[in-house]
Amino acid sequence: MRLHVQNYAEESLFAVTPAQVAAARARAPDLTGLEVSFADDDAGFALAMRDAEVLLTFTKVVKARFQPGALPALAPKLKVIACTSAGLDRLAPFDWLPPEVLLLNNRGTHAAKAGEFAIMALLMLASRMPRIASNQRAERWESLFGSVLAGRTVCVVGLGTMGAAAARRAREFGMRVIGVRTTPAPHPDCDEVHATASLDAVLPRAEFLLLACPLTPATQGLMDRRRIGLLPQGAKLVNMARGAVWDQDAVCDALEAGALDGAVTDVAVPEPLPAGHRLWRTAGMMVVPHVSSDDPQTYNDRTLDILFQNLLALRAGKPAPNRVDPARGY
Numbered sequence: 001m002r003l004h005v006q007n008y009a010e011e012s013l014f015a016v017t018p019a020q021v022a023a024a025r026a027r028a029p030d031l032t033g034l035e036v037s038f039a040d041d042d043a044g045f046a047l048a049m050r051d052a053e054v055l056l057t058f059t060k061v062v063k064a065r066f067q068p069g070a071l072p073a074l075a076p077k078l079k080v081i082a083c084t085s086a087g088l089d090r091l092a093p094f095d096w097l098p099p100e101v102l103l104l105n106n107r108g109t110h111a112a113k114a115g116e117f118a119i120m121a122l123l124m125l126a127s128r129m130p131r132i133a134s135n136q137r138a139e140r141w142e143s144l145f146g147s148v149l150a151g152r153t154v155c156v157v158g159l160g161t162m163g164a165a166a167a168r169r170a171r172e173f174g175m176r177v178i179g180v181r182t183t184p185a186p187h188p189d190c191d192e193v194h195a196t197a198s199l200d201a202v203l204p205r206a207e208f209l210l211l212a213c214p215l216t217p218a219t220q221g222l223m224d225r226r227r228i229g230l231l232p233q234g235a236k237l238v239n240m241a242r243g244a245v246w247d248q249d250a251v252c253d254a255l256e257a258g259a260l261d262g263a264v265t266d267v268a269v270p271e272p273l274p275a276g277h278r279l280w281r282t283a284g285m286m287v288v289p290h291v292s293s294d295d296p297q298t299y300n301d302r303t304l305d306i307l308f309q310n311l312l313a314l315r316a317g318k319p320a321p322n323r324v325d326p327a328r329g330y
Contacts, residue, residue, distance in 0.1 A: 001033055001311070004048040006057040007040040013296050014084065015040070016056065016304070024304035031308050049075040056082045056307055059090050068096045082307050086110055087330070089215040089242060094326035104310055104322040105330065108161050109302040110293035114240060115165030117292040121264040122149060122170060122208055125236035130262040134283040150174030155206035158213030159187050162240060162293060166210055178202055203230040215242035216329035225250035234261040240292055243269035248279060255284040266292035
């Protein structure tokens with residue numbers, strides 16, 4: 001099996017290295033017969049695609065190099081494209097992907113870091129730190145008192161690996177966790193789970209709302225102005241999903257009006273967020289530059305372990321755990 005790792009020249013922190021691949025192969029001794037190549041330029045990519053059966057790369061590389069109709073001619077032997085990201089909304093629509101090529105995401109890599117970020121954000125909101133930070137910038141001394149998390153209710157929208165990790169951490173702090181996802185099947189880290197179709201009925205109980213769902217046509221604008229208005233007075237928000245999942249202006253309006261007490265967002269529209277944008281200056285809003293769930297110390301090791309688990313499953317004739325369904329977008 002020929003695996004090609006395509007980095008890009010501008011990436012240094014998360015570029016996959018031969019040493020990391022060698023270590024991952026040692027952790028997966030059953031994955032025998034693997035030939036691996038590396039490149040970060042056009043010539044190396046073109047040469048590798050002649051024989052590559054598996055490609056591990058970044059979403060920006062896939063988007064740039066696989067335009068509709070490019071496959072299979074560009075890579076006639078390619079069977080698997082594995083992306084280093086969990087969310088692949090940047091690659092939609094998937095009309096560029098032939099049905100004979102499997103697309104894998106990186107779901108699972110972010111869980112540990114995402115869980116820690118989520119509980120940090122919830123603790124900050126409970127202690128009203130976004131408002132306190134806004135007061136610091138304004139040089140205003142105002143005694144703002146917070147509360148403990150225990151006994152409070154958080155609604156987690158999206159129960160993939162990131163949302164589940166957030167739910168698990170919240171329960172460790174004694175919170176009541178309401179999960180929302182496509183189907184209302186029970187989840188071990190939630191006290192109750194509701195279908196997305198029932199979101200309106202759940203929001204009035206959400207003292208804290210944490211968004212961790214993928215961006216798809218179904219979730220685009222999910223938290224619009226009307227739904228933000230359904231939240232209880234003084235509710236607190238965390239967005240770890242995508243900026244387009246909520247109405248940014250409506251959130252800012254609610255913060256300025258005092259309807260919402262605080263918000264922490266790891267995502268924005270656009271990214272990078274330009275100077276002078278409203279999100280930067282809205283009191284009670286804390287902006288994080290899309291770094292909540294990526295740990296450079298562990299990211300590539302976990303990425304390779306997940307890829308090799310999928311390759312072993314395919315070799316055994318089993319479904320690949322990280323296969324993306326283009327119809328759903330995740």
